Amino acid sequence: MTAHAPTIASEEGAFTPEVIASHGLSGTEYGRVLDILGRTPNLTELGIFSVMWSEHCSYKSSKKWLRTLPTEAPWVICGPGENAGVIDIGGGLACIFKMESHNHPSFIEPYQGAATGVGGILRDVFTMGARPIANLNALRFGAPEHEKTRHLVSGVVAGIGGYGNCIGVPTLGGECTFHSSFNGNILVNAMTVGVAPADRIFYSSAAGIGNPVVYVGSKTGRDGIHGATMASAEFSEDSEEKRPTVQVGDPFTEKLLLEACLELMATDAIIAIQDMGAAGLTSSSFEMASKGGVGIGLDLDLVPVREDGMSAYEIMLSESQERMLMVLREGAEDAARSVFDKWELDFAVIGRITDTGHMVLTKDGTLAADLPIAPLVDSAPEYDRPWSPPPAPAPVPAIENGKAPSTNDALLALLATPDACGKRWVWEQYDHMVMADTVQRPGGDAAVARIHGTDRGLAMTTDCTPRYVAADPRTGGRQAVAEAWRNLTAAGARPLAVTDCLNFGSPERAEVMGQFVGAVEGIGEACRALDFPVVSGNVSFYNETQGRVIQPAPQIGGVGLIDDVGRMVTPALKTDGEILILIGETRGHLGASLYLREIVGAEAGAPPPVDLAAERRNGDFVRGLIGGGLVTACHDLSDGGLLIGVAEMVLAGDTGATLEAPSAMAAHEYWFGEDQARYVVSASASSQAAILERGEAGGVPLTILGTTGGDALTAGGGPPISIEDLRAAFERWLPGYMDDEG
Amino acid sequence: MKAAVIVFPGSNCDRDIQVALAASLGHRPQMIWHGESKLPALDLIVVPGGFSYGDYLRAGAVAAKSPVMAEVAARARAGVPVLGVCNGFQILIEAGLLPGALMRNAGLRFVCREVYLRVENAGSVFTQGYNVGDVIRLPVAHLDGNYFADEGTLDALEDADRIAFRYCAANGGAHANNNPNGSARAIAGVFNEGKTVLGMMPHPERLADDRLGGNDGRALFDGLVGTLAGAQ
Numbered sequence: 001m002t003a004h005a006p007t008i009a010s011e012e013g014a015f016t017p018e019v020i021a022s023h024g025l026s027g028t029e030y031g032r033v034l035d036i037l038g039r040t041p042n043l044t045e046l047g048i049f050s051v052m053w054s055e056h057c058s059y060k061s062s063k064k065w066l067r068t069l070p071t072e073a074p075w076v077i078c079g080p081g082e083n084a085g086v087i088d089i090g091g092g093l094a095c096i097f098k099m100e101s102h103n104h105p106s107f108i109e110p111y112q113g114a115a116t117g118v119g120g121i122l123r124d125v126f127t128m129g130a131r132p133i134a135n136l137n138a139l140r141f142g143a144p145e146h147e148k149t150r151h152l153v154s155g156v157v158a159g160i161g162g163y164g165n166c167i168g169v170p171t172l173g174g175e176c177t178f179h180s181s182f183n184g185n186i187l188v189n190a191m192t193v194g195v196a197p198a199d200r201i202f203y204s205s206a207a208g209i210g211n212p213v214v215y216v217g218s219k220t221g222r223d224g225i226h227g228a229t230m231a232s233a234e235f236s237e238d239s240e241e242k243r244p245t246v247q248v249g250d251p252f253t254e255k256l257l258l259e260a261c262l263e264l265m266a267t268d269a270i271i272a273i274q275d276m277g278a279a280g281l282t283s284s285s286f287e288m289a290s291k292g293g294v295g296i297g298l299d300l301d302l303v304p305v306r307e308d309g310m311s312a313y314e315i316m317l318s319e320s321q322e323r324m325l326m327v328l329r330e331g332a333e334d335a336a337r338s339v340f341d342k343w344e345l346d347f348a349v350i351g352r353i354t355d356t357g358h359m360v361l362t363k364d365g366t367l368a369a370d371l372p373i374a375p376l377v378d379s380a381p382e383y384d385r386p387w388s389p390p391p392a393p394a395p396v397p398a399i400e401n402g403k404a405p406s407t408n409d410a411l412l413a414l415l416a417t418p419d420a421c422g423k424r425w426v427w428e429q430y431d432h433m434v435m436a437d438t439v440q441r442p443g444g445d446a447a448v449a450r451i452h453g454t455d456r457g458l459a460m461t462t463d464c465t466p467r468y469v470a471a472d473p474r475t476g477g478r479q480a481v482a483e484a485w486r487n488l489t490a491a492g493a494r495p496l497a498v499t500d501c502l503n504f505g506s507p508e509r510a511e512v513m514g515q516f517v518g519a520v521e522g523i524g525e526a527c528r529a530l531d532f533p534v535v536s537g538n539v540s541f542y543n544e545t546q547g548r549v550i551q552p553a554p555q556i557g558g559v560g561l562i563d564d565v566g567r568m569v570t571p572a573l574k575t576d577g578e579i580l581i582l583i584g585e586t587r588g589h590l591g592a593s594l595y596l597r598e599i600v601g602a603e604a605g606a607p608p609p610v611d612l613a614a615e616r617r618n619g620d621f622v623r624g625l626i627g628g629g630l631v632t633a634c635h636d637l638s639d640g641g642l643l644i645g646v647a648e649m650v651l652a653g654d655t656g657a658t659l660e661a662p663s664a665m666a667a668h669e670y671w672f673g674e675d676q677a678r679y680v681v682s683a684s685a686s687s688q689a690a691i692l693e694r695g696e697a698g699g700v701p702l703t704i705l706g707t708t709g710g711d712a713l714t715a716g717g718g719p720p721i722s723i724e725d726l727r728a729a730f731e732r733w734l735p736g737y738m739d740d741e742g
Numbered sequence: 743m744k745a746a747v748i749v750f751p752g753s754n755c756d757r758d759i760q761v762a763l764a765a766s767l768g769h770r771p772q773m774i775w776h777g778e779s780k781l782p783a784l785d786l787i788v789v790p791g792g793f794s795y796g797d798y799l800r801a802g803a804v805a806a807k808s809p810v811m812a813e814v815a816a817r818a819r820a821g822v823p824v825l826g827v828c829n830g831f832q833i834l835i836e837a838g839l840l841p842g843a844l845m846r847n848a849g850l851r852f853v854c855r856e857v858y859l860r861v862e863n864a865g866s867v868f869t870q871g872y873n874v875g876d877v878i879r880l881p882v883a884h885l886d887g888n889y890f891a892d893e894g895t896l897d898a899l900e901d902a903d904r905i906a907f908r909y910c911a912a913n914g915g916a917h918a919n920n921n922p923n924g925s926a927r928a929i930a931g932v933f934n935e936g937k938t939v940l941g942m943m944p945h946p947e948r949l950a951d952d953r954l955g956g957n958d959g960r961a962l963f964d965g966l967v968g969t970l971a972g973a974q
Contacts, residue, residue: 161852165883166793168754252752252796344751431854431883433948434791436758441955450953565953 014040023050029381036375044312044361044369049376051279051317052286055541058380061507062539065520069534070527075496076535077201083124083275084192085535086201087497089561093451094198095458096130099138099191099501099557101540105246106188110155115163115249117190119321122167123275126258127324129202129265130194133435134449135164137174137190138462138501138555139426142183144418144737149178152186154738159249160190161429166251167258170438171430172447174462175555178418181466184545189501191557193460195451202265204274204284206292206327206353211271213285213296213351214333216340217257217323221306223247224280224319253322253345260343261324269332276323282316284325285359290377298351300363312361312368327353387513393471396591396605404668408718410599411643414672415729417598418737420640422651425734439565444572444652445487445636446558450565457562459493465639466551468607471592473515477522477554478610482676484558485530486636489619490679492568492626493560498527500537500556505549507541512549516541519554522610529612530619532558569626571635572653576709578632579688580657584618584678585701586642588669594640595672607674614677621700622679630691633682643671643715645680646705647726650713656723659706661716671715682708743971745771745786748814750805750833755791755947759827762947763788766963767971776808784822785970787814791828791883791945801844801886802832811837823867823970824939828884831931831941840932840941841899842891847884848924854883856956857922859930859944860910863903866937871965877914878907878958880944882922882930887943889925889932896927906931906940 020030023046033041033049041049051057059066071079077094078086084098102117118135125132137160142149153176164171169192206213224247264270272292274284281303289296300315310318328336333349340347354360359376361369405413414420427442439457440448446459463483469476481498488495500523505512527534543550562568590596591605625631633653637645643659650657662670683691688704695702712720745763749756756773764770771788774781781787794805805811811833818824818839826834834840847853856879861872872878891899899905907930909921921928923943931942946959 158851165852165854165885166752166754166796168792250796252793252798255752255754255793255796428855429852431852433854433881433883433945433954434754434758436755436761436948436951436954439953439955455953 015046023047024054025050029053032379036372036379042369044316045371047313047317048282048369048371051282052376053380057279057283059539060381061383061385061541063382064384065517068520069524071533071535073531073533076533077198079535080537082203083127085497085499086128087535088198091454091456092198094196094201095193095559096125096128096196097191097193097499097557097559098124098536099189099499099555100538101501101503102188102190103186103503103540103543106156107186109246110152111159111162112246112248114156114159114188116247116321117188118160118163119249119251119254120277121190121192122169122254123277125192125194126261127202127273127275128196129200130196131262132169132192132194133437134193134447134460135169135171135190136460136462136557138187138464139174139176140182140187140466140553141178142186143180144178146183150738156188157426157429163249163251165431167255168434170432170434172432172438172449173442173460176423176426179466179551181548181551184548185543185550187503187543187553189555191462191499193458193559200265202270202273204272204288204291206272206288206294208271208327209294209353209355211330211353212328212333212349213298213353214326214328214336215303215323215348215350216326217345218250218253218320219304219306219346220315220318221320222310222314222318225314225317247319247321249321256343256345257322257324260340260345264336264339267335269328269336270326271329272327274325276325278319280317280319286373286377288325288327289359289373295354295356295358295373296351297354297360300361300368302348302350304346304348312363385507385513386510387517388510390473390514390518393606394604396596397600397602399600399668405599406718407667407671407715408721410595410668410672411647412721412729414594414598414640414644415647415726416733418733420594420644421733422730423734424731425738440491440568440570444570445490446493448491448562448565448568455564455566457565457568459488459491459560459562461487462555462557463487464553464555466553467592467597467603469515469519469554470551471605471607473518473552474522475607475610477519478526478612479607479676480554480556481523481526481530481532482610482615483638484556485532485615486619488558488560489623490634490636491562492623493562494623495530495532495558495560497533497535498556498558500534500554501540502537503540503543503550503553503555505544515552519552523554526612530616567627567629569631569634570652571633571649573633573649573655573657573682573708574653575632576655578682578684578708580705580708581681581683581691582642582678582703582705583622583681583700584614585675586670586673587675588665588673589675590669590673593672593674595668608676610676617698618677618679618700621695621698622681625681625691630687631681631683635680637678637680641672641674647713649680650723651727651730654723655708656710656712657706657708658714659716667716680705743767743785743967744783745788746774746784747771747788747790748774748776748810750776750794750808752794752796753790753792755828755945759788759790759947762950762959763963765950766967774810776805776810779809779813781813781817784817786966787817787822787824789824789826789830789833791830794829794833802829802836805833806836815839818939821936821938825868826941827945828943831943832886834939834941839939840934841895842889842932844886845888845890846886847888852885853922854881855922856881857944858910858912858920859907860914862905862908866906866933866940867969868940868962868966869906870969871961875914877910877912879949879956880946880959881948882944884943887923887925889929891926899932902935904933905929906933907942
């Protein structure tokens with residue numbers, strides 16, 4: 001490419017304010033476009049600005065706050081800014097992982113929306129050279145009685161399974177809860193974890209003037225145009241007319257793309273690689289050029305297309321799935337092409353790296369766009385949006401003596417609630433055993449996948465409690481991180497790093513921005529205190545429909561390492577006659593609890609405080625017990641509190657338990673309070689003394705809860721509840737709900 | 743003993759069964775790309791699970807037309823043992839090596855869970871590591887595993903002792919709740935006439951290692967290796 005001169009005339013004249021607004025650009029932003037170009041953009045160029053400056057791609061409202069998060073640790077190889085985060089897991093291996101939202105598409109077309117969410121996050125991970133080893137997710141649906149909920153649950157779960165099952169990556173864990181704030185805007189967050197050789201990580205920074213720019217994967221069609229813009233605006237009544245902006249997934253092609261990319265990555269052909277996700281060819285080409293400080297010239301006539309007559313605008317903005325853009329070493333084209341030929345995928349050299357600093361696009365032999373890369377990327381708008389501190393939560397209503405249901409009734413009722421009940425109906429639709437390394441299956445605290453060919457394991461979890469974040473964003477942010485850290489710890493893992501997926505309403509509302517600012521602050525505090533850096537993430541704003549804002553959900557995906565999967569523990573009680581020990585302090589905190597919402601009917605109160613020093617101390621203590629082989633089962637306490645936690649342990653291991661009554665607290669506070677930094681462990685009588693001694697030495701509060709054994713759960717001297725009755729309550733709700741066609 | 747695993751575009755249990763077989767064999771079986779039209783001398787051919795060709799058209803239908811399948815069929819006719827698991831079972835049916843059809847699960851949803859199986863015939867090269875009536879635990883993971891054949895075919899299969907495994911309760915009894923996909927007569931695996939070809943929906947390679955929660959699948963691979971290696 002030769003020296004650059006602007007040659008695009010303003011042939012289309014000035015755009016009307018409506019056209020500019022329909023591209024999601026404000027008047028001020030359009031003014032900045034004119035300043036950068038020194039002329040009027042053409043429609044293709046306007047479309048490119050539109051997606052590059054969308055909230056989804058530019059993080060313009062969140063950047064200021066995301067910068068405050070801790071992103072470094074000695075084991076972090078690559079933090080935020082690349083396709084996914086990379087950490088060192090020893091043995092010459094790296095773990096690459098990220099979580100991302102696909103909320104709006106999943107509401108409009110649940111099967112394809114969720115499926116392509118999985119496909120997109122898988123590509124983010126294998127783009128960097130990793131073989132994906134696990135998928136996780138976090139799903140937030142509307143109230144069960146809402147007319148759309150059943151249809152959305154059915155489609156989303158089938159879509160997640162449809163994609164993951166076909167590509168052959170096990171779906172190992174996740175969350176699935178229900179609340180009316182998600183009636184018009186569900187959340188579908190997907191996370192992928194992969195493993196790569198630590199010295200073979202692939203990045204997206206383009207380099208080498210003259211090197212070929214190569215397009216591989218599926219052909220480009222007209223699907224998904226302006227998906228990123230859709231994700232950057234709130235929903236309205238006619239959002240379902242946007243169904244054509246939802247992409248259609250093809251997991252079979254993605255499987256071929258995965259194998260072909262990994263095969264090519266074993267050679268030295270690739271200089272840089274980037275998947276075409278949101279904003280497709282536009283985003284991938286601009287990001288690669290911008291990171292490398294180079295220009296790119298593309299001939300759009302060479303892009304493999306699915307149909308004739310596609311315009312430059314459509315080709316650049318399509319979000320067709322299962323595509324990658326690569327910069328190859330000059331001369332490596334033929335060897336690379338033969339790999340993609342073997343896998344029957346399109347392979348096309350569509351351009352070259354240039355020294356112009358411009359993105360120059362030609363179509364039908366004429367110039368279709370000519371945009372300076374650095375100004376477009378670096379001058380992306382950044383906002384310091386006004387925010388207001390969250391209001392104080394409503395006070396917890398007094399529960400009159402004698403009005404509270406019996407402990408047993410409350411337990412059985414809670415176990416059968418949509419949020420606390422068993423989610424077998426969901427995870428049995430996910431292949432969670434393919435790859436034959438699943439050593440802890442769904443349903444426990446963390447999922448654990450063995451690192452192939454070793455005895456080491458990766459523990460993984462996704463966590464957030466939206467009702468806590470709604471009541472107090474900062475505490476809720478801290479709690480989401482702490483719970484992820486506890487879940488990994490409870491399996492015996494050393495927590496290493498997190499990815500976040502921050503789901504909020506419109507940042508243009510001060511109260512939503514206040515939630516965001518508070519939650520990010522809380523996440524930062526917890527991640528610093530727990531040495532648990534944020535290595536990748538995603539922000540999803542505008543989760544609201546017709547003014548109804550979702551409960552904020554800063555979802556945390558955590559990854560930890562287990563040195564010997566033979567020492568891992570699960571929540572399952574397996575042996576009669578063991579001692580159950582509670583680790584951590586119980587104060588009976590009922591604010592924002594599941595008990596309060598489901599049994600009392602009040603969404604009120606502040607969430608339980610999160611004492612990060614106590615989290616650290618108690619968690620490190622538990623990990624020591626597990627590593628020392630002193631406990632046979634472990635479970636962290638979260639939603640529903642102590643008794644729900646023990647009931648889950650009983651159900652998981654089909655072994656009963658008998659628990660002593662509390663001494664100095666109302667029964668419902670003791671059994672169902674959601675105090676943080678707590679775990680329940682089971683240990684043989686012979687380990688008891690050693691555990692108590694260690695606890696005393698470490699200043700860790702320990703309480704002997706009772707013993708294991710029998711075929712019932714007996715709490716505080718009440719009538720025993722048979723495991724059969726517990727199981728019936730726990731397993732009843734979801735299949736019953738889904739089978740009821742309404 | 744020489745064993746090979748056939749790899750189709752979209753196979754995804756190829757590595758899993760390679761690992762499980764290797765544990766019994768002592769060496770890794772060869773992986774053979776579907777585009778090959780010649781096979782080396784082999785004592786065992788495995789058609790693995792997955793989503794060959796994305797299950798497009800019909801599960802197994804496209805893979806059954808792959809170049810390598812003509813050669814697999816020829817070897818099967820010559821008596822070389824062929825094992826098809828899950829999508830491999832679907833492919834063997836589509837290739838005409840086994841009778842019947844595998845339809846959409848009765849529940850219409852993908853199902854991944856452990857099931858109990860009763861061993862119906864322990865006289866084959868695949869099942870001699872078990873005893874007739876043994877109840878074993880293996881996972882299933884499929885959307886199209888609902889075995890169907892007309893009544894005459896089912897009767898003939900039973901008469902010729904060609905049912906390898908049936909879904910059952912933990913105690914070996916029959917109950918509709920234990921049939922994960924609605925298969926006719928709870929059939930989970932069938933043989934060809936010579937009992938040298940076995941197709942089964944459950945995955946023995948996924949529970950052939952105690953670390954994964956069980957090893958009831960291991961006897962299938964050990965039995966195969968014991969016989970085939972010993973026969974050389």
